[in-house]
Amino acid sequence: MGNKSSQPYEQSDLYKVRHSAAHVMAQAVTELFPDGAAKIAIGPPIEDGFYYDFELPRQLTPEDFEAIEQRMREIINEDHQFNKQVVSAQEAKAEFKGQPYKLELVEGLEAGAVDENGEPLDEAPEISFYTHDSFTDLCRGPHVASTGQINPDAFKLMSIAGAYWRGDENNPQLQRVYGTAWESAEQLEDYLWRLEEAKKRDHRKLGKELGLFYFSDDVGPGLPLFTPKGEIMRHIMEDYVRETQTRYGYQHVWTGHLVKEQLYAKSGHLENYIESMFPALEDDNVNYRLKPMNCPSHMTLYKEMGKHSYRELPMRFGEFATLYRYEKTGELTGLTRVRALTQDDCHIFCTPDQIEQEFTLALQLIREVLGRYHFDDYRVDLSLRGDEGKFVDDPEKWSRAEAALRSALDKNGVEYQEAYGEAAFYGPKADIIARDVLGREWQLSTIQVDFIQPERLGLSYVGEDNQEHTPVVIHRAVTGSTERFMGVMIEHFAGAFPVWLAPVQAVLIPIADRHVEYAQNVATLLKDNGLRVEVDDSNDRMGGKIRSAQTQKVPYMLVMGDKEAEAGQVALRLRSGEDLGAISVDDFIRRAQDDIAAGS
RNA sequence: GCCGACGUAGCUCAACGGUAGAGCAACCGCCUUGUAAGCGGUAGGUUAUGGGUUCGAUUCCCAUCGUCGGCUCCA
Numbered sequence: 001m002g003n004k005s006s007q008p009y010e011q012s013d014l015y016k017v018r019h020s021a022a023h024v025m026a027q028a029v030t031e032l033f034p035d036g037a038a039k040i041a042i043g044p045p046i047e048d049g050f051y052y053d054f055e056l057p058r059q060l061t062p063e064d065f066e067a068i069e070q071r072m073r074e075i076i077n078e079d080h081q082f083n084k085q086v087v088s089a090q091e092a093k094a095e096f097k098g099q100p101y102k103l104e105l106v107e108g109l110e111a112g113a114v115d116e117n118g119e120p121l122d123e124a125p126e127i128s129f130y131t132h133d134s135f136t137d138l139c140r141g142p143h144v145a146s147t148g149q150i151n152p153d154a155f156k157l158m159s160i161a162g163a164y165w166r167g168d169e170n171n172p173q174l175q176r177v178y179g180t181a182w183e184s185a186e187q188l189e190d191y192l193w194r195l196e197e198a199k200k201r202d203h204r205k206l207g208k209e210l211g212l213f214y215f216s217d218d219v220g221p222g223l224p225l226f227t228p229k230g231e232i233m234r235h236i237m238e239d240y241v242r243e244t245q246t247r248y249g250y251q252h253v254w255t256g257h258l259v260k261e262q263l264y265a266k267s268g269h270l271e272n273y274i275e276s277m278f279p280a281l282e283d284d285n286v287n288y289r290l291k292p293m294n295c296p297s298h299m300t301l302y303k304e305m306g307k308h309s310y311r312e313l314p315m316r317f318g319e320f321a322t323l324y325r326y327e328k329t330g331e332l333t334g335l336t337r338v339r340a341l342t343q344d345d346c347h348i349f350c351t352p353d354q355i356e357q358e359f360t361l362a363l364q365l366i367r368e369v370l371g372r373y374h375f376d377d378y379r380v381d382l383s384l385r386g387d388e389g390k391f392v393d394d395p396e397k398w399s400r401a402e403a404a405l406r407s408a409l410d411k412n413g414v415e416y417q418e419a420y421g422e423a424a425f426y427g428p429k430a431d432i433i434a435r436d437v438l439g440r441e442w443q444l445s446t447i448q449v450d451f452i453q454p455e456r457l458g459l460s461y462v463g464e465d466n467q468e469h470t471p472v473v474i475h476r477a478v479t480g481s482t483e484r485f486m487g488v489m490i491e492h493f494a495g496a497f498p499v500w501l502a503p504v505q506a507v508l509i510p511i512a513d514r515h516v517e518y519a520q521n522v523a524t525l526l527k528d529n530g531l532r533v534e535v536d537d538s539n540d541r542m543g544g545k546i547r548s549a550q551t552q553k554v555p556y557m558l559v560m561g562d563k564e565a566e567a568g569q570v571a572l573r574l575r576s577g578e579d580l581g582a583i584s585v586d587d588f589i590r591r592a593q594d595d596i597a598a599g600s
Numbered sequence: 601g602c603c604g605a606c607g608u609a610g611c612u613c614a615a616c617g618g619u620a621g622a623g624c625a626a627c628c629g630c631c632u633u634g635u636a637a638g639c640g641g642u643a644g645g646u647u648a649u650g651g652g653u654u655c656g657a658u659u660c661c662c663a664u665c666g667u668c669g670g671c672u673c674c675a
Contacts, residue, residue, distance in 0.1 A: 059603085059604070060604090061604085061605085062605085158669095159604095159669055159670070160603090160604065160605090160669085160670085161603070161604070161669060161670030161671065162602065162603025162604065162670065162671055163603080163670070163671045163672090164602075164603095164671055164672065167671075167672070168672080169601075169602065169671075169672045169673090173602060173603050173671075174603090174671095175603080175604085176603095176670070176671080178669095178670080204667095204668095208611080209611085215666090215667090217648080217665070217666060221665090221666070221667090267675095268675095269675060272675070273674090273675060275601095275673090276673075276674075276675080292675070293675050294675095295675075323675095325674080325675085327673080327674080328601050328602095328672080328673070329601075329665095329666085330601060330602070330603095330670090330671085330672085331601090331672080331673065331674080332667095333668090337674085390675095424675060425675075426675085448675095475675085509635090511632080511633060511634060512632045512633055513632060513633090514632080539630095539631090539632095539638095540633095540637080540638090541631090541632085541633050541634095541637085541638060542633060542634055542635065543633090543634085543635065543636060543637065543638090544636080544637055544638080545635095545636095546635055546636055546637095547635095547636040547637055548636090548637090549636090550636055551636085557635080559634070559635065561633085561634060562634095563634090571634080571635080573635060577635085577636085579635060
């Protein structure tokens with residue numbers, strides 16, 4: 001969000017400006033379709049702007065934007081006052097006769113049950129109108145005093161998209177017009193620049209340019225193919241997490257790709273996620289599924305490994321398993337939303353008393369790993385069960401799990417915000433949401449407490465009291481999935497990865513053909529020292545070779561001509577453009593290894 | 601899955617009812633090079649796929665597939 005003050009966004013001037021801009025836009029659009037042909041729904045401010053939902057006689061196109069914006073500027077320049085008026089439900093219904101969505105909202109308000117999003121409210125709210133010029137909207141406010149307070153040079157209509165009425169896919173789909181609005185033209189410029197910058201960093205574009213991964217219609221949607229460069233990055237990323245987990249006392253297991261459907265019926269996943277699983281493979285009346293999650297497999301493995309004593313706990317099972325999820329085609333996006341994903345998933349089997357210590361350990365591990373990837377700005381969402389929906393009905397276990405998570409968060413001094421209804425069906429979760437260099441948020445890590453599945457799957461351990469107890473399982477992921485995390489990394493670093501992660505760490509650039517042999521010898525030496533290097537022996541001139549290494553964002557360029565070959569040196573250029581001159585090969589190796597160790 | 605836009609050479613894009621064109625990349629040759637593009641040549645497309653309209657379709661229409669922007673969903 002663009003506001004610098006500590007004041008909540010909802011109370012800021014910008015919020016009012018955007019909310020008011022939404023009303024002005026709604027007026028302009030309704031005027032485009034006279035005689036009440038335009039049905040208006042809702043139009044709130046959002047991060048960076050606002051939207052308004054309409055049902056219209058025809059589809060709007062971006063060509064309509066100019067006329068709408070033009071009319072909006074007129075309304076702004078006429079400086080109409082926003083007038084609030086508290087009314088009775090009766091009056092409200094009279095005003096919005098012929099506006100079915102507004103009538104539905106009024107009825108909701110009248111019943112005192114729900115707000116404009118259909119969320120329950122505690123007390124019956126007052127019903128109010130805001131009117132400016134000829135346009136009246138059912139609205140709680142607040143607004144700016146008059147339309148003139150919207151800067152006519154600082155707003156822009158952005159896009160049109162379909163959106164379901166009240167966000168429910170069973171409801172009719174409306175046309176949503178998105179706009180952005182700011183206090184000054186400079187702020188608008190800056191915002192549009194940030195969008196451009198985000199576009200330049202788009203991992204789908206960079207992934208192709210850097211030759212990391214591809215999608216193919218022949219293989220299928222959401223099923224990425226990784227090139228040698230892409231694969232080495234995956235490998236480095238997974239190795240790093242694996243090594244860190246081992247250091248933290250985790251063990252790794254392997255549970256394959258196919259599982260009998262029956263197991264997911266027992267765990268509860270089948271009823272909750274059947275439409276997100278690939279169709280079953282049938283063999284002799286037994287159905288198998290491509291594994292969409294690891295937990296039931298890990299729990300089954302725990303069970304098969306014999307009777308467990310409390311002395312063995314906690315047991316921490318990690319696995320880099322490729323899972324297959326039947327995401328709807330419209331939901332697929334580059335590497336961030338795929339149908340084949342490799343999770344760095346762990347399940348920790350522990351006693352209730354150990355939850356806090358295990359949570360702390362997982363949090364430490366997550367902090368270390370995210371730090372290595374230059375993520376140090378993150379927040380935590382505590383996702384709790386809602387009143388209705390998929391959540392397993394066992395209030396006692398839920399409150400124990402929630403209490404355990406809260407106390408673990410508090411003990412670790414972690415600030416968090418609570419999100420009702422966002423939990424997994426089997427338990428609450430703490431999600432770690434990191435901010436990248438453009439200030440965008442990504443949900444990466446997660447820690448979840450599960451009191452439900454272990455019991456359903458019949459897990460147990462023998463306690464000090466020689467009685468059988470059900471262990472608690474903590475589900476935990478650090479980077480989430482390798483694919484998605486790689487996509488986030490590409491955008492975070494704009495493709496200029498830290499040396500330790502760069503698929504090619506150095507390109508060797510012989511100036512003339514006679515230097516190629518020397519370059520190859522140096523390359524061998526560097527490879528022997530664990531560095532990933534390439535020799536550019538193409539016909540290009542040095543400038544061309546530098547250019548192509550630059551566009552590939554290779555951290556080091558090692559130029560070598562007669563002088564260097566003679567002295568056993570390399571001329572080091574960094575991708576920043578800095579020319580560090582000739583240094584010995586040993587000095588370069590030392591420098592590279594230092595950079596790798598430092599994570600830079 | 602839903603709404604909308606889009607789909608032309610490996611990539612970025614042009615043409616547009618009259619059997620497709622550029623730059624980069626690729627390949628071949630010349631140059632032998634000092635910190636972001638040396639020069640020349642060659643090759644490359646059933647214009648996503650399948651139907652339809654038309655004397656004629658890459659262009660217009662329909663369907664399918666895919667991509668993009670949203671919605672919904674996210675163990």
